Amino acid sequence: MMSFTRIYKGSNAELIAHKKTRIITIILLAFAGVIYGLDTSSRGDNVNPSALGVFMYFAALVPLFSCCTAVFKDMHDIPTADVQMSMPLSSAERYFSRLLTICRIWLIPFFISAAGAFLLSAMFAGTHYSYDYYDRMEYSRTYHPEVLMVYDLHMLLWFLAAVLFIIAVTVVCQCCIGAKAESKYLPVMLMTALSIFTPAIYTFVIYGFADIQTSGEPFIYSLWTFSALSVDFDSVRDTILMIVNCLISLGVIYCGQFICQRRDARTVGKPIVFPLFFEVIMFVTLTLFFVLFHTDWESFVVMFLAWLGSIILRIVVSRKNFSFAKIGIWTGMFVGYYVVFLLFMYIAFLTGGFGVISKTPAPSEYEGVGATIDIEIVECRTRYWYDGYENEKFIDSGFELSLFGGNKERLQSFVDNISRTASRQPRINGLFSHQMFGNDMPSGTYNCSVNVRVTDEYYDDGSYRYGDTIYRAEFYLDRSDAEELAKIAAELERGY
């Protein structure tokens, strides 16, 4: 039976052990809160957060990482393991006492700092100083508390998602790693890889093969990454995403105890306690490299560097168990990961990016005064687009369309037509090879790219304000479809 008293007392003891980290954290967070609160400005509906304040909050993430590795020192330091594992705590209690220590060293000061920052910003953010004709200072207040409060809450949630992500990845790494060096660099490596992984998969795999992108990014774009990648504070979806990110991190942190319970001091000193965990890190990192650098045969230099990096990392991690024969096995694993990646990409190609992206925008997205449509259909006979003289262009057109008098429906029908044609695109190996490695396109295949952007407002002086790009597509088609689409596009442009 877990005892909270023991957990709390264990955490009290650990606070003594990590006094310096606590002091540094409190100083950084206190200054971050004060600077953010005083330097954040607000005018009407606009809030300009303090860049220095935000920077200091980010600086405070360094002691957070340091704290997460230090409180789990018993996982990678034999004398500390002797002391801590002999203490009257169960392994689960020990795990939760460490988490409570992290809360008390970092999270509680952070919430206090954030509350202080909100209070100060509420007091000063709407105050604007200026000088009158006689050089006398005067100030005015345009304070919109609800705007500032919503903004600050978004900011808190956004930062909290990043904080919990760091804690989750670092703590799980501590539970799976038994050596000090690995407990520092592998979490950093994994956090970086995970943060780039979902956007990279979305951009290069899903969108790359889905051929069609409607406005906005899909939900997974910022799923369990540093939330800094998604800062659209106005979007309800992003708020939900941050909450989901926080929940995933909390789930991962909770599950960490089960890994922790499987360890005794025997595994302390072993760089990697659970080999599968290391392979997950390798798989994520290498897949990321493959996804980012697969597009050209020249990227083999990068592939070689990835192989070299993976071998060096494995040599470091294997310590004295290294033998030259293992390089062959590791190379085989590298090739294996690449084959898995190719299969993954081929399935993405066959299924049009796993079919996760909706093919057409919602009717509400056509709201605006006009739209700009760019369409290009080309038969590309070489791998390089700039060898234009080799290419046969069917259509290369950009035109504006008023969205009044039934044009909205016509544009919607045009977009539906494009999507239908895209769904019929040939899924042949030649195209896969072209998309993966930039080989020549198979003969008789055409590339079509379409971009539709709404215009929000026209001004009297002839200028206008662009809205969102609501539809973007790039896909391959055969000659008859190319001719058909060129005809439809020309009709839309002429207004028929």
Place this chain on the structure above:
Amino acid sequence: MIEISNASMIFDNDSAVRFGKKAPEGYEHRDKALNDVSLTIPDGCIYGFLGSNGAGKSTLMRMICGVYKTDMGSIKIDGQEVYDNPEAKKNIFFVNDETIEYTSYTLSALKNYYSNYYDTFDSDTYNRLLGVLKLPETSPLSTFSKGMKRQAVAIIGLACHTKYLMLDEAFDGLDPAMRAVIKDMILGEIRSRSATLIISSHNIREIGELCDRAMLIHSGKLVFADEISKIKSRFRKLQLASLSHTITPEEITAADIGIMQYKAEGRVVQVIVKDSEGLDEKVSTLGAELYEQIPLTLEEIFIYEMNLKGYGQ
């Protein structure tokens, strides 16, 4: 009472390399750091763990305090399985053979640290022992000598008032004068509370002087474990001489006397024997004109036992 029943533990191969041991036959890829050890440590005794380097003393201590999990068998403190069990672990305090983990603390911080973990921590005992040893309370332990760190940890260990105190290489790094002071201090505290002390040391004479009971472990296997007086009574050095001939090892074995070591100088034979029961009667069949029995010290027993196991040869 601490009951260890058929306890075994396996290190991974790479750990075995670190411990400088060779994997036994059948365990080429795995190495048993402890092999089927059964032992009972009664309450209120002072128990000495003896063994060569890497024999498994520290491993056994770590298993007793729940740092290592037993792969086979069980270790119980007062009837409760110790691993991952705070109720059993609150009765035991373990000091390992290193003090490096304490260097960032001051003695007063160390007191606060342990008092959070052990409800039985007694500040009066701490203050009293600190008064005896006169250690600086507010200086970091990194400024202490090795011996001073040992003293500091001993104060903390005794102040925790646990039923069992385990000290690995207890008096390592202490000068002879301080060794005596610390020994008296520990023994006084332990006896006044009828607590149990388990110590390991390479100084066998010290173990012999301090302990009521001892055990010897070699290559993870228990060689013997008993009250020290009984252990000593089982081993004898015999000096035999016959005027007619030199008594040979075969004759001694034929008289059902277990030989650990045999040495002859002329007609005088010196034999180390184990299992001294009925020794006089057995020796009488050898026809020795001169016969003398000398008891062995614990240190001699250790050396002869280890020689018998091929240690150091």
